[in-house]
Amino acid sequence: MNAADRRSAALRVLPLIDLTDLDENSSPLAVAALSAKAITPHGPTAGICIWPHFVETAKSLLHGTGVRIAAAVNFPDGGTDMDGVLADTEKAIADGADEIDLVLPHRDFVENGVIISRQMIKSVKKLCGPRVRLKVILDTGTLDNDALIESASEVALEEGADFIKTSTGKAEVNATPEAMRIILETIREFRRDAGIKLAGGISTLEDARHYLDIADEIMGEGWTTPETFRFGASGLLDDVLAALSGSAAAPSTGY
Numbered sequence: 246m247n248a249a250d251r252r253s254a255a256l257r258v259l260p261l262i263d264l265t266d267l268d269e270n271s272s273p274l275a276v277a278a279l280s281a282k283a284i285t286p287h288g289p290t291a292g293i294c295i296w297p298h299f300v301e302t303a304k305s306l307l308h309g310t311g312v313r314i315a316a317a318v319n320f321p322d323g324g325t326d327m328d329g330v331l332a333d334t335e336k337a338i339a340d341g342a343d344e345i346d347l348v349l350p351h352r353d354f355v356e357n358g359v360i361i362s363r364q365m366i367k368s369v370k371k372l373c374g375p376r377v378r379l380k381v382i383l384d385t386g387t388l389d390n391d392a393l394i395e396s397a398s399e400v401a402l403e404e405g406a407d408f409i410k411t412s413t414g415k416a417e418v419n420a421t422p423e424a425m426r427i428i429l430e431t432i433r434e435f436r437r438d439a440g441i442k443l444a445g446g447i448s449t450l451e452d453a454r455h456y457l458d459i460a461d462e463i464m465g466e467g468w469t470t471p472e473t474f475r476f477g478a479s480g481l482l483d484d485v486l487a488a489l490s491g492s493a494a495a496p497s498t499g500y
C-alpha cells in the first residue's frame with residue numbers, strides 16, 4: 246500500500262478497533278494508559294476490551310467519550326463455570342460495561358454438544374438486556390473444523406449474540422480469513438444485523454484491509470460500521486497512527 250492508501254485504510258480501521266489489554270499482568274495503571282490511548286488525535290477507537298475487574302477504572306476515565314468498554318468473561322479458557330461467568334458479567338455490567346465478550350465453552354461444545362453453550366449464552370444475554378452488547382468468542386482455532394464453526398455461529402446467533410468474535414488471541418491459531426468467511430456467511434444467512442469481531446494477531450493495516458475486503462465481498466460495501474464490525478487488537482492502533490502521521494508501514498504477517 247502506498248502512503249495515500251495506508252492513510253485511507255487507517256481512517257476506515259480506526260473507528261472499528263476494540264483496543265485490547267487482556268494481559269494477565271494488566272493493572273489499573275495499564276488500563277488508564279489504554280483508555281488514554283483509545284482517544285487519538287484522529288478520533289476515538291470503537292472501544293477498549295479489558296478484564297471485568299478493571300471496568301470501574303475505565304468507566305471513570307472514559308465516561309462520556311463514546312469509547313465503549315467491553316469486558317471479557319470466561320476468558321480465555323472457555324470453561325463451563327456458569328456461576329463464575331454470570332457473577333463476572335453481572336459485576337462488569339454494574340460497573341458500567343457496554344459490551345460483554347463471552348468465550349464459548351468450546352471444549353464442552355465439541356465434546357458434549359450444544360446444551361451448556363446455549364444455556365451460557367442465553368443466561369449472559371439475559372443479564373446484558375437491551376443495553377449491553379454481547380459478543381460470543383468461538384475460539385475458531387480450537388474448534389478447527391468448518392462445520393463446527395458454522396454450527397457454533399448459528400447457536401450464538403439463535404441465543405441472541407450481537408457479534409460473533411473469532412478468537413481470544415491466546416490460542417495457537419486466532420483470526421483467519423477462512424474462519425471469517427464461514428462466520429460472515431452464517432451471519433448473512435441468519436441475522437444480517439449481527440456483527441463480526443476479528444481478534445488475535447492482527448497488527449498491521451495490510452492485514453486489517455484484507456479482512457475488510459472480505460467483508461465488502463460477502464456483505465456488500467457499507468456494511469462494516471462499528472455496529473457490525475470490529476478488530477480486537479492490542480497492537481493494530483500503532484500502525485494506524487503511524488499511517489496517519491505518515492510513518493513507514495509495519496511488516497505484514499502476509500495474508
Ligand SMILES: O=C[C@H](O)COP(=O)(O)O
Nearest residue numbers: 413414445446477478479
Ligand atoms: O480479544 C482480543 C485479543 O486478545 C487481542 O489479541 P492481540 O493481542 O493478538 O491483538
